[in-house]
Every structure is written in structure tokens, then in C-alpha cells.
Amino acid sequence: xxxxxxSRRVRRTPFSDGVEAAGVKGYTxxxxxxxxxVFRSVVEDYKHLKTAVQVWDVSVERQVEIRxxxxxxxxxxxxxxxxxxMLPGMCYYVPMVDETGGMLNDPVAVKLAEDRYWVSxxxxxxLLWVKGLxxxxxxxxxxxxxxxxxxxxxxxxxxxxxxxxxxxxxxDLKFFRFGMFEFGGKSHVVARSGYSKQxxxxxxxxxxxxxxxxxxxxxxxxxxxDVHAGCPNLIERIEGGxxxxxxxxxxxxxxxxxxxxxxxxxxxxxxxxxxxALLRVSKEGPVKxxxxxxxxxxxxxxxxxxxxxxxxxxxxSVTSSAFSPDFEHNVAIGMVRMTHWDQGTDLDVITQSGVFxxxxxxxxxx
Amino acid sequence: xxxxxxSRRVRRTPFSDGVEAAGVKGYTxxxxxxxxxVFRSVVEDYKHLKTAVQVWDVSVERQVEIRxxxxxxxxxxxxxxxxxxMLPGMCYYVPMVDETGGMLNDPVAVKLAEDRYWVSxxxxxxLLWVKGLxxxxxxxxxxxxxxxxxxxxxxxxxxxxxxxxxxxxxxDLKFFRFGMFEFGGKSHVVARSGYSKQxxxxxxxxxxxxxxxxxxxxxxxxxxxDVHAGCPNLIERIEGGxxxxxxxxxxxxxxxxxxxxxxxxxxxxxxxxxxxALLRVSKEGPVKxxxxxxxxxxxxxxxxxxxxxxxxxxxxSVTSSAFSPDFEHNVAIGMVRMTHWDQGTDLDVITQSGVFxxxxxxxxxx
Numbered sequence: 001x002x003x004x005x006x007s008r009r010v011r012r013t014p015f016s017d018g019v020e021a022a023g024v025k026g027y028t029x030x031x032x033x034x035x036x037x038v039f040r041s042v043v044e045d046y047k048h049l050k051t052a053v054q055v056w057d058v059s060v061e062r063q064v065e066i067r068x069x070x071x072x073x074x075x076x077x078x079x080x081x082x083x084x085x086m087l088p089g090m091c092y093y094v095p096m097v098d099e100t101g102g103m104l105n106d107p108v109a110v111k112l113a114e115d116r117y118w119v120s121x122x123x124x125x126x127l128l129w130v131k132g133l134x135x136x137x138x139x140x141x142x143x144x145x146x147x148x149x150x151x152x153x154x155x156x157x158x159x160x161x162x163x164x165x166x167x168x169x170x171x172d173l174k175f176f177r178f179g180m181f182e183f184g185g186k187s188h189v190v191a192r193s194g195y196s197k198q199x200x201x202x203x204x205x206x207x208x209x210x211x212x213x214x215x216x217x218x219x220x221x222x223x224x225x226d227v228h229a230g231c232p233n234l235i236e237r238i239e240g241g242x243x244x245x246x247x248x249x250x251x252x253x254x255x256x257x258x259x260x261x262x263x264x265x266x267x268x269x270x271x272x273x274x275x276x277a278l279l280r281v282s283k284e285g286p287v288k289x290x291x292x293x294x295x296x297x298x299x300x301x302x303x304x305x306x307x308x309x310x311x312x313x314x315x316x317s318v319t320s321s322a323f324s325p326d327f328e329h330n331v332a333i334g335m336v337r338m339t340h341w342d343q344g345t346d347l348d349v350i351t352q353s354g355v356f357x358x359x360x361x362x363x364x365x366x
Numbered sequence: 367x368x369x370x371x372x373s374r375r376v377r378r379t380p381f382s383d384g385v386e387a388a389g390v391k392g393y394t395x396x397x398x399x400x401x402x403x404v405f406r407s408v409v410e411d412y413k414h415l416k417t418a419v420q421v422w423d424v425s426v427e428r429q430v431e432i433r434x435x436x437x438x439x440x441x442x443x444x445x446x447x448x449x450x451x452m453l454p455g456m457c458y459y460v461p462m463v464d465e466t467g468g469m470l471n472d473p474v475a476v477k478l479a480e481d482r483y484w485v486s487x488x489x490x491x492x493l494l495w496v497k498g499l500x501x502x503x504x505x506x507x508x509x510x511x512x513x514x515x516x517x518x519x520x521x522x523x524x525x526x527x528x529x530x531x532x533x534x535x536x537x538d539l540k541f542f543r544f545g546m547f548e549f550g551g552k553s554h555v556v557a558r559s560g561y562s563k564q565x566x567x568x569x570x571x572x573x574x575x576x577x578x579x580x581x582x583x584x585x586x587x588x589x590x591x592d593v594h595a596g597c598p599n600l601i602e603r604i605e606g607g608x609x610x611x612x613x614x615x616x617x618x619x620x621x622x623x624x625x626x627x628x629x630x631x632x633x634x635x636x637x638x639x640x641x642x643a644l645l646r647v648s649k650e651g652p653v654k655x656x657x658x659x660x661x662x663x664x665x666x667x668x669x670x671x672x673x674x675x676x677x678x679x680x681x682x683s684v685t686s687s688a689f690s691p692d693f694e695h696n697v698a699i700g701m702v703r704m705t706h707w708d709q710g711t712d713l714d715v716i717t718q719s720g721v722f723x724x725x726x727x728x729x730x731x732x
Contacts, residue, residue: 004370005394005403006669008685009489009612028371029395032489032612037371099501104494123375123398125491128470129498135465135639136502246375246398273501303372319374 010034013059014149014211018219022229030060030123036231043325046235049198050326053157054230055218058195058202059149059211064107064119064127068141071115073271074134078119079109080255080272082265086111091176091191094119095255095263096126097274101281102251103258104129106243110178110189110204118189118204120150122245133273149211151203153218157225158200164221165214166190170201183217184210195232197240197366235322238331241292241364248290248319248333254281257335259290288337292361293318293349295330300353308334308358309348315340318349318358327365336360376400379425380515380577384585388595396426396489402597409691412601415564416692419523420596421584424561424568425515430473430485430493434507437481439637440500444485445475446621446638448631452477457542457557460485461621461629462492463640467647468617469624470495472609474559476544476570484555484570486516488611499639515577517569519584523591524566530587531580532556536567549583550576561598563606563732601688604697607658607730614656614685614699620647623701625656654703658730659684661696661715663722674700674724675714681706684715684724693731702726 004010004027011033013019019036026038036057039045048054066074076083079094080101086092088111096105096119105126110118119126131143153162162170166181170190173179178191181203189204205211219227243249249258256264256278266278293308299321308316316336324331332349340347343362348355370376370393377399379385385402392404402423405411414420432440442449445460446467452458454477462471462485471492476484485492497509519528528536532547536556539545544557547569555570571577585593609615615624622630622644632644659674665687674682682702690697698715706713709728714721 002370002390002393004368005392006667007394007610007613008668008671009396009610010394010669012670024368026371027368028373028376029398030375032395098497125494128491128495131464132495132498132500133502134498136499244373244375247373301372302374303376304378305374 004029013057014205014208015057015059015151015215017212018215019057019229024229031062031121031125033060033062035060037234039229039231042234042322045230046233046325048226048228049155049196049230049233049236051156052226052228053153053155053161053222054228055215056152056154056231058152058232061120061150063146063148063204064121064130065117065144065146066119066130066141067116069115070139070141071117074130074139074141075109075117076269076271077133077273078130080264080266080269080274080278082268088113089177089179091178091193093263095258095260097255097272097278098129098251099273099277101254101274101277103245103249103253103255104251106245106260108193110191112189118148124245147206147208149205149208151205151211151214152194152200153203154194154196154200154230155198157222158198161218161222161225161227162190162201165217173201184213186210195242196236197242198236234320235324235331238320238322238333239324239327239365241333241366243290243333244320253335254278254286256282256286257289286338288316288335289341291334291336291341292364293332293334293358294361295321295332295349295356295358297330297356299323299330299356300351302332304352307350308336309350310340315347324365331365332358370395379423380571380574381423381425381517381581383578384581385423385595390595397428397487397491399426399428401426403600405595405597408600408688411596412599412691414592414594415521415562415596415599415602417522418592418594419519419521419527419588420594421581422518422520422596422598424518424598427486427516429512429514429570430487430496431483431510431512432485432496432507433482435481436505436507437483440496440505440507441475441483442635442637443499443639444496446630446632446635446640446644448634454479455543455545457544457559459629461624461626463621463638463644464495464617465639465643467620467640467643469611469615469619469621470617472611472626476555476557478555484514490611513572513574515571515574517571517577517580518560518566519569520560520562520566520596521564524564527584527588527591527593528556528567531583539567550579552576561608562602563608564602600686601690601697604686604688604699605690605693605731607699607732609656609699610686619701620644620652622648622652623655652704654682654701655707657700657702657707658727659698659700659724660727661687661698661722661724663696665689665696665722666717666719668698670718673716674702675716676706681713690731697731698724
């Protein structure tokens with residue numbers, strides 16, 4: 001495995017000093033910024049995440065701030081999810097699509113006020129799409145990337161740790177709701193959310209200067225909880241069916257193909273730029289869709305799309321895969337054609353190290 | 367130095383198999399794709415690039431294809447460079463700006479026909495900006511990323527090698543002009559261009575299936591020329607003053623601050639979305655600008671912005687730096703305030719490993 005070359009372009013984060021001191025062993029680049037992928041080992045990180053509490057540098061979830069009189073109208077243009085019920089204090093998972101219905105991102109939107117949103121993005125420069133639309137349509141909004149860097153607290157002991165630093169009121173937060181909590185003399189958005197199924201919070205650290213002080217405060221306060229630096233864990237997120245934009249779905253896919261139909265209310269999402277396209281395809285339903293897959297064998301890393309075969313015919317692809325210590329087989333995410341997506345369907349997967357048997361699994365491992 | 371984690375999201379290229387077989391030792395991620403940074407060593411690669419010929423996988427220069435009746439009008443909206451003189455067969459280096467005059471990318475535009483362009487991008491999802499504008503302004507264009515992956519042939523023996531594979535006619539190409547050349551039964555754009563000062567070509571390989579055959583053909587044909595796999599070389603590109611978007615300039619900078627005023631003809635670039643903003647600032651001229659800098663001492667890697675100081679006052683920053691074996695000192699690129707940008711100005715640079723003396727250099731090292 002080659003090393004990653006340092007440069008200003010691949011941005012460090014407000015927490016990078018802490019991440020390095022904690023002995024980060026692997027990185028990926030996400031939104032042109034460093035994202036840790038492993039500290040002790042992926043398996044050790046996985047076991048620890050499921051039993052203790054971790055602090056994650058997820059600064060790569062950059063914010064697109066949309067502010068001004070047209071903010072609400074612009075937000076609805078971006079997504080087929082009906083946002084009329086979204087109130088300040090709420091977070092919504094919002095598939096975002098272009099005019100063809102292709103996914104441009106799958107961010108979490110944070111409604112700060114009627115005229116002010118943060119869009120906490122997955123790996124694409126959504127800012128440029130939003131800026132382009134806003135300019136072209138002469139909308140009365142400001143669109144920018146603020147100095148806000150999320151820090152996640154994840155794991156079964158996350159609530160205890162968060163309460164020690166932010167006070168017991170943080171325990172009252174419902175899932176995908178946020179409140180304002182003080183740290184370092186500044187008020188920060190703290191939401192009950194995060195890219196794991198172990199529960200926890202994301203702190204939208206407002207101002208890089210608060211990064212390391214908060215990191216250190218959490219490490220200090222959680223010492224007896226066995227707190228450790230962590231990061232989104234490949235195994236745990238596949239088990240939990242948490243999709244990764246750019247891996248499991250791209251601009252080539254609709255939200256329906258990505259299995260995100262439950263987050264779309266295209267009929268009533270008036271104004272969404274992809275509405276016409278999505279209404280057209282949703283009449284028929286998708287002809288391929290995300291599925292959980294179980295794969296047998298000693299697999300290589302899934303660093304490219306793997307073809308899913310029925311004999312000589314390609315019927316889909318695998319886009320994420322890892323060996324699960326808890327379930328004792330490989331857990332995987334793939335896109336499978338409707339003719340072969342029923343649970344129990346036997347398929348073959350072609351990897352860079354040979355062919356392995358795969359089977360469509362009923363659900364993710366949650 | 368941590369390793370880079372593999373995933374489909376960080377895309378492999380049509381040449382990745384060749385890159386790996388050639389023993390790539392380091393990568394960066396650029397446009398969500400793997401870009402090699404070192405093969406033998408950065409210094410060995412540098413010396414070889416200046417004396418022989420290298421083949422570079424620069425697939426990361428993704429193309430934004432703009433096609434249709436409004437293609438020319440849309441292109442002019444994107445840049446303050448006057449494109450009226452651009453004819454099919456020409457490549458133009460075009461700073462691209464938003465409505466504030468901030469740089470969004472610094473691509474090479476390739477005019478294939480009056481109604482068809484490729485924009486060969488630096489590291490930002492320019493596609494999304496162009497799509498957003500085109501949608502918002504209801505322009506009659508198609509905007510997409512085609513299956514085109516540039517392969518560069520760079521070095522003093524590049525012409526000889528290119529001629530062996532594409533025929534002697536390739537030698538007639540003038541700088542920043544392209545022609546159509548056949549390989550593998552398909553016609554490809556071959557331009558005299560590339561991200562080095564050693565001369566050479568970029569082949570816009572049209573179709574991933576032609577990638578490895580061309581890679582292998584070049585390696586085979588160049589054996590006696592000491593051809594080797596290479597990549598953009600940090601030392602050589604700093605010596606040559608080749609800027610790197612995301613390192614040396616960002617959305618925070620105008621083209622004038624980036625020293626790219628000679629590529630702007632803002633007065634006559636009617637339609638450019640940043641025209642008003644740039645006309646406003648160009649009246650006064652920039653108050654900070656890119657400069658070549660010479661730095662003394664045993665520097666750490668420039669993996670973050672370094673502050674440039676005059677005593678206690680910050681007067682700029684360094685964004686790229688490397689030790690030059692040929693010039694026997696550190697060569698660097700920075701942005702310096704007008705009060706301190708004259709050649710010979712003595713400054714201090716604050717790195718993660720201490721403070722070092724810097725001096726504003728008259729020119730780049732070419």
C-alpha cells in the first residue's frame with residue numbers, strides 16, 4: 001500500500017494534531033481533506049466502537065451554508081424530500097439530485113433558522129452546484145463554506161461522555177435533532193447523529209480554534225470510559241447499511257436505486273430540479289437497487305467496483321465489502337438488477353484476486 | 367506517513383495497473399481519483415524527468431465536456447479570458463472564476479469544435495458549477511464527464527517517443543495546439559502540453575479500454591530512451607512556477623493575485639460571471655500576489671500553509687516548497703503582500719518544525 005503525500009491542497013483539519021498524536025495509521029481523502037480510516041486496526045477499532053466510545057474527526061463533512069430570503073426555496077430545489085415539515089432544530093437526511101435525478105450528494109441538512117441552513121456534505125463539491133444554481137436563477141441567498149468542522153462522539157458510551165462535557169441536557173436530544181451547546185465560550189450545534197449504528201452525537205465545531213480544546217476535553221473526560229480516537233469504521237458501516245456516496249452510489253444513480261426512496265416525496269417536493277425526471281422513473285420503479293450481500297472467501301480490499309455475475313451475465317456490482325468478525329463472513333453492499341435482487345439469490349463476484357460466491361442477504365446486519 | 371486506504375470512491379484509472387507494476391510509492395487524491403506522486407524517489411524522478419522521458423497517468427485531469435448551441439456562450443461565462451480568438455484545434459489555459467472573481471479552477475480548455483469543448487480540470491468539481499449555471503440559465507448545452515483520461519509524455523525525449531507511437535506528424539504540433547491521432551483503431555486528441563517545463567504531450571485517451579495498450583506501447587517503444595513511469599514532480603513544477611490549484615491559490619484568490627493576469631482580458635470577456643467583480647479589483651490591482659521564494663534550511667514537507675512573517679507581522683504565506691538539487695536551496699511558492707513582495711525582501715517562514723529565513727526571489731527557476 002502506497003503512502004499518501006502531504007500537501008496544502010489535501011487539507012488538514014482543526015483536529016489533525018490530535019489525530020496524529022493518537023497514532024492514525026491510514027487516511028483517505030474526502031472533500032479534499034484528510035479523513036482517518038484506521039487507528040489501532042480496523043478490527044480493533046470496530047470492537048472498541050461497539051463497546052466503548054470514540055471521538056471522530058469528521059471535519060470532511062464540510063458545511064455548505066445557505067442563507068437569505070430564498071434559502072428555503074433553494075433547499076427544496078436540491079432534493080426530492082419534501083422539506084415543508086422541517087423546522088429549525090431539525091436535521092434531515094436529504095438525497096440531492098441533478099435535473100436527471102442523478103445523485104449529487106447525500107448530506108444531512110441542518111435547519112438553523114427559517115432563512116439559514118447548513119448542508120453537511122458527503123464527498124462532492126456540492127457548494128459549486130448550489131452556487132451555480134443560485135447564480136443562474138438570481139436567487140437572494142449567500143452560499144459559502146463556513147469554518148465549521150464536525151467532531152463525532154460515537155459508541156454506546158457516547159451519551160455519558162457528551163453529558164460530561166456539554167451537560168445533562170444533551171441527553172434530551174432526540175435522534176436527528178440538535179441544540180446549541182456552549183464550549184470554550186462559544187455556542188455550537190450538537191446533534192444526535194453520526195455515521196455509525198452505535199449512537200452518539202456530532203458537534204459542529206464553530207471555529208477551528210475550538211477544535212483541539214474540545215478534542216482534549218473529550219479525551220480527558222472520557223478516560224475511565226476508555227475513550228479513544230476513532231473514525232467511520234468500514235465493517236460497522238457496512239453491517240449497518242450506511243451507504244457511502246462515491247462508493248455505493250454516484251451521479252449515475254437515482255435515490256430509488258440507492259434504496260433511499262423512503263427519503264423522497266417527489267410528488268410533493270415542488271421545485272426540486274430533478275422532480276420531473278424522478279416522477280418519470282418512479283412510475284416504473286428502479287430496475288436495479290442497493291442490496292446487502294454476503295460473500296464467502298478470503299477477499300482482497302474492495303478498492304474498485306466488482307462485477308456481480310449470474311454465469312456469464314453481469315447482473316450488478318459490489319461497491320463496499322469487509323469481513324465481519326461478529327457475523328463471521330464478508331458483509332458487502334452492491335447494486336443488483338431486479339431479476340436477481342431477491343434474497344437468497346446465488347451470484348458470483350469477480351474481484352482482482354479471483355471469483356467468489358455471493359448471496360443476496362435479506363437485510364443489513366442490524 | 368500514513369498509508370492511503372483503498373475504496374471505489376477514490377477512483378482507480380485506466381492506467382492504474384501500469385502505475386502499480388512500475389512500483390508507485392506514493393499517491394495523492396485529486397478529483398476523487400488516484401494520482402501518483404513518486405516512483406523511485408522524488409529526486410530521482412526529478413533528475414530523470416529532466417534528462418529522459420516519462421509517461422504520466424494524469425487521468426485525474428477529468429474532462430468537463432460542454433456541447434451544444436450554447437457551448438461557446440457558457441464557456442465565456444466561466445472565464446475572464448477572452449475566448450473569441452480561440453479556434454478548434456487550440457488549447458487555452460483559462461482561469462475560471464465565480465461571481466466574486468474567486469478562482470474555481472485553472473483548467474486547460476480544449477476546443478474540439480465550435481459547439482464542443484473539453485475543460486481539462488484541476489482539483490475541484492467544476493462539473494457541478496457548470497451544470498448549475500447551465501440549468502439555472504436554461505442554456506442549450508449538455509454537460510458531462512466523458513470516459514477520457516489524459517496520459518502525459520514529458521521530458522526532453524518526449525517528442526521522439528511520441529513520434530514513434532503516433533508518427534512524425536506529432537512533431538508539427540505547436541505548443542498548446544492539438545491534433546487527432548490514431549491509436550488502437552480510435553482517434554485521440556494529442557496536444558503539445560503538460561504540467562512540466564521539460565516539454566511534451568498529453569494524450570486524451572478516449573475510452574478506458576485504450577489505456578493500458580497505449581501505456582504498454584509507449585513503454586515498449588521508449589525502452590532505449592530510458593522511458594519510465596513518472597508523475598508531476600513537486601520540485602520541477604515549483605522551479606518552473608507551475609501553480610497548483612488548491613495549494614497555491616484557492617477560491618479565496620482572484621486570478622490577479624495568482625499572477626495570472628496575463629490570461630485575463632476582463633474588459634473584453636463579455637459575459638464572464640466574475641467580470642464586474644474583477645473589473646472592480648483590477649482597477650486597484652491586487653494587494654497580494656504569488657511570488658517565487660527561496661528558503662534556507664532543512665525544511666519539513668509543506669503539508670499546510672506556512673505563515674510568512676516580517677517580525678511579528680504576517681505578510682503572506684508559503685503554499686508549496688521543495689529542496690531543489692539543481693539550485694541547491696529550497697524553492698517555494700507563496701502569496702506575499704504588496705508591501706513585501708519586491709525581490710530581495712527578507713522574511714521569515716513559520717513551519718511545523720520551526721522558523722526559517724526566506725527571501726523573495728526575482729523569478730521562478732526557469
